[in-house]
Amino acid sequence: METENTIIHVLLISSTGQGNVNPMLRLGKCLASKGLLVTFSTPQSHGKEMLKTNPNITNEPIQVGDGKLRFQFLDDEWDENEHKGEGLQAYANPLERVGKKNLLLMIKEHEELGHPVSRLINNPFIPWIPEVGESLGIPCALLWVQSCAITIDVQLPCCPTLKYYEMPTLLSPTSPPYTISLKTEMLRQQKNLPNTFCIFMETFQDLELELIEYMSKICPIKPVGPLFKLSSILYPDSTITGDIIKADDICMDWLYTQPPSSLENRGKFVQWSPQEHVLAHKSIGCFVTHCGWNSSMEAIANGVAVVGFPQFGDQVINAKFLEDVFGVGARLRKGDNANIVLGRDEIEKCLVEVLSGSKGVEIKDNALKLKVKAEMVVANKGSSQQNIEDFVNQLRNL
Numbered sequence: 001m002e003t004e005n006t007i008i009h010v011l012l013i014s015s016t017g018q019g020n021v022n023p024m025l026r027l028g029k030c031l032a033s034k035g036l037l038v039t040f041s042t043p044q045s046h047g048k049e050m051l052k053t054n055p056n057i058t059n060e061p062i063q064v065g066d067g068k069l070r071f072q073f074l075d076d077e078w079d080e081n082e083h084k085g086e087g088l089q090a091y092a093n094p095l096e097r098v099g100k101k102n103l104l105l106m107i108k109e110h111e112e113l114g115h116p117v118s119r120l121i122n123n124p125f126i127p128w129i130p131e132v133g134e135s136l137g138i139p140c141a142l143l144w145v146q147s148c149a150i151t152i153d154v155q156l157p158c159c160p161t162l163k164y165y166e167m168p169t170l171l172s173p174t175s176p177p178y179t180i181s182l183k184t185e186m187l188r189q190q191k192n193l194p195n196t197f198c199i200f201m202e203t204f205q206d207l208e209l210e211l212i213e214y215m216s217k218i219c220p221i222k223p224v225g226p227l228f229k230l231s232s233i234l235y236p237d238s239t240i241t242g243d244i245i246k247a248d249d250i251c252m253d254w255l256y257t258q259p260p261s262s263l264e265n266r267g268k269f270v271q272w273s274p275q276e277h278v279l280a281h282k283s284i285g286c287f288v289t290h291c292g293w294n295s296s297m298e299a300i301a302n303g304v305a306v307v308g309f310p311q312f313g314d315q316v317i318n319a320k321f322l323e324d325v326f327g328v329g330a331r332l333r334k335g336d337n338a339n340i341v342l343g344r345d346e347i348e349k350c351l352v353e354v355l356s357g358s359k360g361v362e363i364k365d366n367a368l369k370l371k372v373k374a375e376m377v378v379a380n381k382g383s384s385q386q387n388i389e390d391f392v393n394q395l396r397n398l
Helices: 018-033 043-053 088-112 129-136 176-190 209-216 227-234 250-255 273-280 291-300 315-325 343-356 358-377 383-397
Strands: 007-015 036-042 062-065 067-071 117-122 140-144 197-203 221-223 286-288 307-309 329-331
Touching: 007 018, 007 088, 018 036, 018 067, 018 140, 018 227, 018 250, 018 383, 043 329, 088 129, 117 129, 117 307, 129 140, 129 209, 197 315, 197 383, 209 221, 221 307, 221 383, 227 291, 227 358, 227 383, 273 291, 291 315, 291 358, 307 315, 307 343, 315 329, 329 343
Parallel strands: 007 036, 007 117, 036 067, 117 140, 140 197, 197 221, 286 307, 307 329
Antiparallel strands: 062 067
16 A cells, blocks of 8 residues: 555646646646646745635645645745846746755655655746756656647648748747747757656647657657646546636626527626636637637637637647648737738638638537547547556556
């Protein structure tokens, strides 16, 4: 019988930001449900915001399936009041300096308590985690929180031809100044891939089959998405999220008053919605989205057609795939590099295309087919759940 002192211990360290924390926490729930002790960590400055909306977060182990999940935030020694308006780069450099020191102390503390860390898992934008792991002889895995597509150069097979304004803006020499830090961290993470023994991907086998098969020849990929669906299956009673703003459930009450696949003439504004539950509601006709990968996966897995409104980063290529490859929507704009002014006529055109006519029927049909595939991969013996089990079994065998 495994005890807390003998159970395999995996430490997850997430970069800040809602789009990074949520998928990492979902992965943590999945791993814990298979019998591991999982410690979830993110820098303290973000962790304290999570605590405001998640009273169930605790450093005491919570039973999750056959394993346990606990929280321990990484002290980043950061006073936001002293650094207002200084940008990401001002935070990234001190975070690495103090983060490395405090992460070593955290790992040492666990060893002294009798439950040493067996594996580290990080996600992009904190690329120095594998360096810490290598210095301690602890193997490190990576959770890639974007699509498999953006890891491919435009000249490689299995990817559609990309126009200059469809490339991830972080790769552009003219990307906005506020993205410089993100670009630096992303490129450094790419250089550290040889120090990573496994790459979890927030995608699924049947969604990006050719890309995954091609990239698997280059690096050890394990698609485990959609993580929001997989984690809810493996840990269905969880009320713990990575949200730093409390979701306003009033929008759900309002949705229940609307007809199925509604062409609503009125809207409902809320500060923060429980998006995965909103998208699963039968009244939703389509989803106007910035095309972040988490939002894209939630739309795909719920069978919801999309109108893409990408802004920067991977959003522009996500929007292209949603429209041209997956066939589940239309795009409002082509990204910052296209220098296009968006008018109300363009919005109306895209909404009409997605919600009506033969094109709308085709889009909805494609969306529902992908929903079925997403449900299959997270089910028992499905490819995403099997990849989680294979990883856990690999740790046990070692």
